[in-house]
Amino acid sequence: MTEIKGARVLVTGGQRGLGKAFAAALLEAGAETVYVTARRPRPETDPRLVPLALEVGDDASVARLAEQVPDVDIVVNNAGATIPNGLLGNDVAEVAHLLDVNVLGALRVTQAFAPVLARRGGGAVVNVHSVLSWASGAGAYGVSKAALWSLTNSLRHELASQGTQVVGVHLGYTDTDMVRALDVPKNDPRDVAAQVVEALLKGESEVLADEVTRHFKAALSGPVEGLAVA
Numbered sequence: 001m002t003e004i005k006g007a008r009v010l011v012t013g014g015q016r017g018l019g020k021a022f023a024a025a026l027l028e029a030g031a032e033t034v035y036v037t038a039r040r041p042r043p044e045t046d047p048r049l050v051p052l053a054l055e056v057g058d059d060a061s062v063a064r065l066a067e068q069v070p071d072v073d074i075v076v077n078n079a080g081a082t083i084p085n086g087l088l089g090n091d092v093a094e095v096a097h098l099l100d101v102n103v104l105g106a107l108r109v110t111q112a113f114a115p116v117l118a119r120r121g122g123g124a125v126v127n128v129h130s131v132l133s134w135a136s137g138a139g140a141y142g143v144s145k146a147a148l149w150s151l152t153n154s155l156r157h158e159l160a161s162q163g164t165q166v167v168g169v170h171l172g173y174t175d176t177d178m179v180r181a182l183d184v185p186k187n188d189p190r191d192v193a194a195q196v197v198e199a200l201l202k203g204e205s206e207v208l209a210d211e212v213t214r215h216f217k218a219a220l221s222g223p224v225e226g227l228a229v230a
Helices: 017-028 058-070 091-119 137-163 189-202 211-219
Strands: 008-011 031-037 049-053 075-076 125-128 167-171 205-206
Touching: 008 017, 008 189, 017 031, 017 075, 049 058, 058 091, 075 091, 075 211, 091 125, 091 137, 125 137, 125 189, 137 167, 189 205, 205 211
Parallel strands: 008 031, 008 075, 031 049, 075 125, 125 167, 167 205
Antiparallel strands: none
């Protein structure tokens, strides 16, 4: 269980899409301050939202952020990227860059802030995965989310001794800029964010945000052919 009321929270990629919904939900739940990062942050009208620059793929940028905000209680690793085409349609360098952002970016931020969380009593780390952690057919993006799921499970084990709650969030299509052009059913980001807040308050380790995600999680016990995205 993680206390949100009065907490100081870091949300990477927190000025748009799902990250913006996380920030709003955490403030509604009583967070005192939410640090929202972007590559090029813009001003916020709410004084409780503090915009900060961050490039999750850059060690120095992450280190600077940790120096700027040494009072964080909850870290939400939301920032990420995607590239089109399948694994055979992209250069290995492009795939490596995506993995660096989506997987190692979360690791960099968690490594930088784990000592901060420990000093403040444990707190929480939230990593945003995807149904594509388990479902095939999404090329390098799916590979990155599968790797992030594994990373989160290992971090949960390593951070347990300092009392840090680690929450993995799995979700299908959600109404953000990344998938806005797709004509498919989508989650409301506010609903996903509300589920994450509830998981933090209840001390849970995983959020399965929608029915399609619950379906694919259940399918892990079946044949691998059942894990392909239609």
